[in-house]
Amino acid sequence: MTHPMVKNLKSMFKPIAVKQQDERRIMLNVPKDSLMSVLIFLKNSGYAHLGLISCVDRIADNKFELVYIVSAYVEEDVDDSMKATFVVSTFVSRKDPRFITCIPVFINAEPYERELHELYGIVFEGHPRLTPLLLEREYPIPPMRKDFDSRAYVEEVFDTVPFVDQEDDS
Amino acid sequence: MDRNQLIKWLKTPAKMSHKYSLHAVYFCTGCGIIEVPPSITARWDAERFGVVPAATPRQANLFLITGYVSVKTLKAIIRTYEQMPSPKYSVGFGSCPINGGMYWDSYNTIKHLDKYIPIDGWIAGCMPRPEAIFVAVTHLWTLIDKDMADGYKRYEKHYSAFRANQEQVLGPLPWPPLFSSRETE
Amino acid sequence: MELLNMHPLIVIVLTPIAALLAGLFFMGVTRKFTARIHWRYGPPITQPLIDIMRMFSQRPVSHGTMFHGGVILSLAGALAVLLFIPFGNIPPLSGSGGLLVILYLLLVAPLGLALSSGEGANPNASIGISRKLMLSLGYEVPLLLILLTLMTRYGTLSIYDIVHAQQETQWALVTVPLFISGIAYILILPAVLGIRPFEVVQAAQEISSGPLVEYSGPYLGLVHLEHGLTLVINIALFVNLFMGGAQNILLFFVKMIIILLAGLSINAVFPRLRTDQAVSWLWRWPALLALTGLITVMIWR
Numbered sequence A: 001m002t003h004p005m006v007k008n009l010k011s012m013f014k015p016i017a018v019k020q021q022d023e024r025r026i027m028l029n030v031p032k033d034s035l036m037s038v039l040i041f042l043k044n045s046g047y048a049h050l051g052l053i054s055c056v057d058r059i060a061d062n063k064f065e066l067v068y069i070v071s072a073y074v075e076e077d078v079d080d081s082m083k084a085t086f087v088v089s090t091f092v093s094r095k096d097p098r099f100i101t102c103i104p105v106f107i108n109a110e111p112y113e114r115e116l117h118e119l120y121g122i123v124f125e126g127h128p129r130l131t132p133l134l135l136e137r138e139y140p141i142p143p144m145r146k147d148f149d150s151r152a153y154v155e156e157v158f159d160t161v162p163f164v165d166q167e168d169d170s
Numbered sequence B: 001m002d003r004n005q006l007i008k009w010l011k012t013p014a015k016m017s018h019k020y021s022l023h024a025v026y027f028c029t030g031c032g033i034i035e036v037p038p039s040i041t042a043r044w045d046a047e048r049f050g051v052v053p054a055a056t057p058r059q060a061n062l063f064l065i066t067g068y069v070s071v072k073t074l075k076a077i078i079r080t081y082e083q084m085p086s087p088k089y090s091v092g093f094g095s096c097p098i099n100g101g102m103y104w105d106s107y108n109t110i111k112h113l114d115k116y117i118p119i120d121g122w123i124a125g126c127m128p129r130p131e132a133i134f135v136a137v138t139h140l141w142t143l144i145d146k147d148m149a150d151g152y153k154r155y156e157k158h159y160s161a162f163r164a165n166q167e168q169v170l171g172p173l174p175w176p177p178l179f180s181s182r183e184t185e
Numbered sequence C: 001m002e003l004l005n006m007h008p009l010i011v012i013v014l015t016p017i018a019a020l021l022a023g024l025f026f027m028g029v030t031r032k033f034t035a036r037i038h039w040r041y042g043p044p045i046t047q048p049l050i051d052i053m054r055m056f057s058q059r060p061v062s063h064g065t066m067f068h069g070g071v072i073l074s075l076a077g078a079l080a081v082l083l084f085i086p087f088g089n090i091p092p093l094s095g096s097g098g099l100l101v102i103l104y105l106l107l108v109a110p111l112g113l114a115l116s117s118g119e120g121a122n123p124n125a126s127i128g129i130s131r132k133l134m135l136s137l138g139y140e141v142p143l144l145l146i147l148l149t150l151m152t153r154y155g156t157l158s159i160y161d162i163v164h165a166q167q168e169t170q171w172a173l174v175t176v177p178l179f180i181s182g183i184a185y186i187l188i189l190p191a192v193l194g195i196r197p198f199e200v201v202q203a204a205q206e207i208s209s210g211p212l213v214e215y216s217g218p219y220l221g222l223v224h225l226e227h228g229l230t231l232v233i234n235i236a237l238f239v240n241l242f243m244g245g246a247q248n249i250l251l252f253f254v255k256m257i258i259i260l261l262a263g264l265s266i267n268a269v270f271p272r273l274r275t276d277q278a279v280s281w282l283w284r285w286p287a288l289l290a291l292t293g294l295i296t297v298m299i300w301r
Helices: A004-012 A032-044 A107-120 A150-157 B006-011 B013-020 B030-040 B071-083 B130-145 B151-157 B159-170 C008-037 C047-056 C065-082 C098-105 C108-118 C123-154 C159-168 C179-193 C210-214 C218-242 C249-267 C275-282 C285-300
Strands: A017-020 A025-029 A049-058 A063-071 A085-093 A098-100 A123-125 B023-025 B052-054 B062-066 B089-093 B121-123
Touching (some): A004 A025, A032 A085, B030 B052, B030 B062, B030 B130, B062 B071, B071 B159, B121 B130, B151 B159, C008 C065, C008 C218, C008 C249, C047 C218, C065 C218, C108 C210, C108 C218, C123 C179, C123 C210, C123 C285, C179 C218, C179 C249, C218 C249
Parallel strands (some): A025 A085, B023 B052
Antiparallel strands (some): A017 A025, A049 A063
16 A cells, blocks of 8 residues: 555655555655755654664765665654655765765764764765764775775784784793 | 582682682673673572672672674773783683684774783683583683683783784773883893 | 670680671671572572682782771771670670760771772762761661660660660560660661662662772772671671570570571562662651650650
8 A cells, every 4th residue: 555655755856766665664765965855854744753874885886875764753743544664865976975964854863974974984064073983993995885805904904913922831 | 519629728728719709890792791691690590609790890800701892892801801900810702702703804803802811711602601601610710720820920921912912903002001011021 | 694704805806706707607698598589509608708718819909098098997997896795695895885885886887988998089989988878877867766765774875784684584675665666676777787678888780889899809808807797796786785685605696697587588689779768768767666666765664
């Protein structure tokens, strides 16, 4: 059964690719210029909870796919028939990955964008602090990209640490 | 269990007390910590071995490193280990401290924990069962008996090598060296 | 009851040693009994002795002179209280004025702990010490009322005279005006001993064992010995004041064990109360009962 929001989205935003994967899961793909308007529209329709911002490294197409998962967390925001999870994605160039922050729309996006900046190298303009969140070291390229050679990095950094010399004194 | 050996006790009471009173630091690294609460509650009772969780590192003498060690956790582990009073014993739990385990090619985990702090024994598994903790404790008893569980002595003796390894991975350390190099000569 | 005729020097040497060993035995009984209530086996009864031997053979980390001195002050205070309590027919150090001296000396042990744990510069220690002092404020009020009641009833300040009077008549716990104070004392006994539900001082999970957070090696061993001594002292005080002491030390010991096991049965199944809950409860029901007992005794005469 088609979700009623599908029709709303298709009529309001052009171009948009909408696919209803499940009764309550809708996948959207929009160009990056209209992503903010889609998020604002979803938030005003009652889906005011941002669950996750994630990123897929489409190295074959030379793009990053930013994925925003939006749903209705509080029960009273939407009716029972309108409940859904929206997976909104957009493509960003891989050469110089920049995007705008969605903190004005969803205030809890700050750590997710910080993590994506650290692991993929995407710069979110307008973000108050893009400092390292999880990692302690410097990496030649952001480590979650598909062209980061993890095995070579491990061999170069961790395997070169010598075992502590233990002449038989135990 | 070898508790009823009175003559051995009377000869070396300090060693006997180190064996049968292992207070473990309740340090929760990674995934292995899920195996520790079952082993200290009623079903697999660790208190009859003398193993009790200690509230702080200063009151403990057994360090269980359960699970993978990321670079950030290594800082905390070094600080905790250096706070414990010696003689102290450390046991690596699971396959990740042994050789990297499941995260053998990860960009952010330590592959061999023995390079950074001295480990007295290893428990293989991913995750080992609570019975494996008890096998490790009894094996640690035999090691203590034979004076082979000397991780803390190795740490003091080769402290400059350990600290060089730690600084190679973590960068310059913000705390001063635990032993001045004059003592280890 | 005839007190043994022992030279005071022998008393000063023997009583602390015996009480330390008894304290270790009580701690061992605590762990074993609690374990059995939890349906598990538990460590052997000699486990606290092994723990203390291990702690004394470790190389400690000291935080200065006051740290060192405070721990010794605490143990010394506990040992000093010990000398004024009659154990069966072992004579106390001084017969007259015993209760007042005990009241004052009981506060030396927490004071020593407060002085030394403050030196550790750990915020958990400060929180723990403030909780400990607030808790002692909580149970001191009913305790003072109960002791006043006893002093009024028997007309003496000496513990030995109270014990002697009870052995001639009957236990104070079952006499008519004093059983109210007896029930009040039973209600505050967990707070005095530091067991659940009033174990807020040494909350291992909440504040990393409070005042004990910076103790390592021999200091921790001394604090554990002092904990055992506190158990012995407070239970002995209760047995002397309300259960009539005993003719000899073995019977005294049996009475202490009974009280200990009764307290442990509550300790094993209760959670901890917060400090404000504990103090408000201690100032309500036990204090009211003690006050009622005091007024009853004053009217009864």
